[in-house]
Amino acid sequence: MTLAEIDSRDRETLGTLQHDTFDYFFRQISPHNGLIADKTQPGSPSSTTATGLGLSAYCVAVERGWMPRATAVARTLATLRFFRDSVQGPQPEASGYHGFYYHFLDMNTGRRAAQSELSTVDTAFLIAGVLTVGSYFTGSSEDEREIRAIADALYRRVDWAWASNDSGSIGHGWTPEHGLLTSSWDKGYSEALLLYVLALGSPTFPVAAQGYHDWTATFERKTVYDVDYLYAGPLFIHQLSHIWLDFRGIRDDRTREVDFDYFENSRRATLVQQRYAIANPRGFAHYSKDGWGFTASDGPGPAVRVVDGIRREFYGYLARGAPFGPDDGTISPWAVVASLPFAPDLVCQTIRHATEHLTPGGKHRGGFDASYNSTFLGKDNPQQWASPWRFGLNEGPIVLMIENFTCQLMWNVFMRSPFVVAGLRRAGFRRTD
Numbered sequence: 001m002t003l004a005e006i007d008s009r010d011r012e013t014l015g016t017l018q019h020d021t022f023d024y025f026f027r028q029i030s031p032h033n034g035l036i037a038d039k040t041q042p043g044s045p046s047s048t049t050a051t052g053l054g055l056s057a058y059c060v061a062v063e064r065g066w067m068p069r070a071t072a073v074a075r076t077l078a079t080l081r082f083f084r085d086s087v088q089g090p091q092p093e094a095s096g097y098h099g100f101y102y103h104f105l106d107m108n109t110g111r112r113a114a115q116s117e118l119s120t121v122d123t124a125f126l127i128a129g130v131l132t133v134g135s136y137f138t139g140s141s142e143d144e145r146e147i148r149a150i151a152d153a154l155y156r157r158v159d160w161a162w163a164s165n166d167s168g169s170i171g172h173g174w175t176p177e178h179g180l181l182t183s184s185w186d187k188g189y190s191e192a193l194l195l196y197v198l199a200l201g202s203p204t205f206p207v208a209a210q211g212y213h214d215w216t217a218t219f220e221r222k223t224v225y226d227v228d229y230l231y232a233g234p235l236f237i238h239q240l241s242h243i244w245l246d247f248r249g250i251r252d253d254r255t256r257e258v259d260f261d262y263f264e265n266s267r268r269a270t271l272v273q274q275r276y277a278i279a280n281p282r283g284f285a286h287y288s289k290d291g292w293g294f295t296a297s298d299g300p301g302p303a304v305r306v307v308d309g310i311r312r313e314f315y316g317y318l319a320r321g322a323p324f325g326p327d328d329g330t331i332s333p334w335a336v337v338a339s340l341p342f343a344p345d346l347v348c349q350t351i352r353h354a355t356e357h358l359t360p361g362g363k364h365r366g367g368f369d370a371s372y373n374s375t376f377l378g379k380d381n382p383q384q385w386a387s388p389w390r391f392g393l394n395e396g397p398i399v400l401m402i403e404n405f406t407c408q409l410m411w412n413v414f415m416r417s418p419f420v421v422a423g424l425r426r427a428g429f430r431r432t433d
């Protein structure tokens with residue numbers, strides 16, 4: 001299904017939702033350094049991933065007329081200059097090291113926050129935004145030339161090889177207290193697809209391709225609800241890399257084995273999520289064909305309560321998944337919208353239900369609630385729980401995946417980067433036609 005084939009009311013709803021959701025990146029910003037807050041909770045640090053999503057969202061804002069090009073250029077330059085000039089080193093108060101950045105940064109100083117790790121995957125999402133603006137702002141003005149120059153320099157500075165082992169398996173990160181983390185992106189299908197493509201395409205510090213091949217060989221193939229796919233439970237895993245990478249019609253060794261590409265795999269994972277909600281094996285409230293979306297999200301816990309005679313355990317922020325859990329009755333509407341390019345008929349149906357029937361997690365100013373739980377009942381919440389905060393990690397995929405569905409902007413801009421093309425080729429991706 002294409003944009004032209006969906007109902008005009010759905011097109012209008014998508015446009016309004018996309019615009020309202022972009023409000024997060026308009027408001028949750030530190031104006032002097034361009035950092036984007038992790039969430040709307042007062043005192044929240046910046047999230048490196050949210051900042052990368054914000055950079056990409058500025059391109060959408062220019063295209064849609066929500067922000068003057070000059071304003072987007074100024075915001076973009078503030079962000080890029082911060083990352084270029086901030087302290088890189090082993091000291092705990094630095095912003096990054098070896099071209100990588102900490103998962104969380106102080107909104108004011110830009111220094112490491114919350115004792116977070118130097119995160120390889122979060123840096124990859126930041127760099128995706130950096131390369132996006134470097135590819136999008138092609139004007140001849142001094143400011144747009146500077147955007148391209150800094151974007152190129154930031155990408156070239158990331159020492160992917162430093163964070164990997166001899167075979168090319170990339171570690172999760174590093175801390176000044178303990179050095180390189182022992183865990184690596186080496187088992188199971190995950191959001192690290194983007195990480196490996198960027199690391200493989202580097203002209204300065206590339207990793208060995210063997211690490212990518214060894215990793216993808218571990219992807220589990222499962223059949224669930226009569227759907228055959230490469231398994232990962234949380235929906236975000238099937239979405240985040242796809243914000244920038246267009247996997248339609250290209251396959252690596254693993255997807256050649258299973259005879260479908262990663263885009264098709266995400267479509268199938270989306271079907272599984274809805275079918276799990278329809279089956280609702282654990283009997284949670286509000287699960288249905290229009291009540292689904294299980295992913296990394298805020299939650300009402302930690303808490304244990306007896307609801308209708310059943311002992312239920314509820315979690316806080318957690319990577320929820322379907323069909324094998326963890327699952328505590330929490331639904332994340334943003335994750336449904338981020339699957340729009342994969343299954344527009346299912347997604348539009350669910351969005352229509354949420355907006356027309358004012359279900360928990362329904363739309364309000366600024367877009368959808370991050371997550372809600374209609375099973376979590378008690379003295380203080382006789383109706384349902386909904387997250388009081390909005391998260392940059394949730395808002396960005398809504399804005400960017402609606403844009404990919406409507407006009408493929410992110411894919412067209414990002415995929416023309418020669419670094420991305422080189423990374424895909426080194427990973428073994430080839431056209432199927």
